[in-house]
Amino acid sequence: MAKILAGMGTSHVPGVGAAMDNGKTDEPYWQPLFKGFEPLRAWHKDNVPDVNIIVFNDHATSYSLDGYSTFTIGVAEEFQPADEGWGPRKVPVVKGHPELAWHLVEQLMAEEFDMAVAGSLDVDHGLTVPLSIAYDQPDEWPAAVVPLCVNVIQHPLPTSARCLKLGQAIGRAIASFDQDISVGIWGTGGLSHQLGGERAGVVNPDFDKAFLDNLVNNPQANAALSHTDFIREAGCEGIEMIMWNVMRGALNENVKETYRFYHIPVSATAYGAIILENA
Ligand code: DHB
Numbered sequence: 001m002a003k004i005l006a007g008m009g010t011s012h013v014p015g016v017g018a019a020m021d022n023g024k025t026d027e028p029y030w031q032p033l034f035k036g037f038e039p040l041r042a043w044h045k046d047n048v049p050d051v052n053i054i055v056f057n058d059h060a061t062s063y064s065l066d067g068y069s070t071f072t073i074g075v076a077e078e079f080q081p082a083d084e085g086w087g088p089r090k091v092p093v094v095k096g097h098p099e100l101a102w103h104l105v106e107q108l109m110a111e112e113f114d115m116a117v118a119g120s121l122d123v124d125h126g127l128t129v130p131l132s133i134a135y136d137q138p139d140e141w142p143a144a145v146v147p148l149c150v151n152v153i154q155h156p157l158p159t160s161a162r163c164l165k166l167g168q169a170i171g172r173a174i175a176s177f178d179q180d181i182s183v184g185i186w187g188t189g190g191l192s193h194q195l196g197g198e199r200a201g202v203v204n205p206d207f208d209k210a211f212l213d214n215l216v217n218n219p220q221a222n223a224a225l226s227h228t229d230f231i232r233e234a235g236c237e238g239i240e241m242i243m244w245n246v247m248r249g250a251l252n253e254n255v256k257e258t259y260r261f262y263h264i265p266v267s268a269t270a271y272g273a274i275i276l277e278n279a
């Protein structure tokens, strides 16, 4: 049977990928961030699962605002890095895991989550930047990936509570997968940030800290937050944090926090990362 190795949360700020791709990580602006990644990268070196389920969002890259599915699972053999306007990032192709992906689709549909299925999907910074943060610059990514895309762009969005419940169903689906593999589950996006409009630049460390604390010990408190709560407290794009609930839901009720890192500013955002292991 498949087993969960751990859960990871991380922001996916595109500038972090660009700093790596353009050799700027030693510059004073980026140095504290990449220093902060050192324990994270050491952990990932020692803890490589067979597959990572990466919960992420597309930023109107592969989807258009004319049509967003709420939850999508990528079932392809591989996923190309997307062209977001500057050409695709020169990072390895993302290898899929069709067997686990289809098992998730079937189990989640049986649990009344109406999943969309993507037979092809170019993946933008929402998925490739977390891989770069965890694994640096390898010739190929060390684990296969099942992309799970959440609509946090085109309202109406799924609720925070729905995301936690989806994660719980994913946890059950992993436990019923008939292969002896280990699975990482990643929530990406956030933390507080707003990229446009009158409140552009908003960050809220108090809210982010409370969210991370509750993520560990009281995920129901984060599930109870409304979209308005997130947008008021954490900015329009801070709503991406609901994807961390999917990761948390897949884990046991009791978890141990192995790593946490928080840093401001990265681009116009608060950067956050966490690793949670089942207690
Ligand atoms: C930026 C973009 C994002 O998608 C995000 O989650 C954070 C920051 C940016 O353009 O800086």
Ligand code: FE
Residues within 6 Å of the ligand: 012, 059, 126, 189, 190, 237, 240
């Ligand atoms: Fe984003």
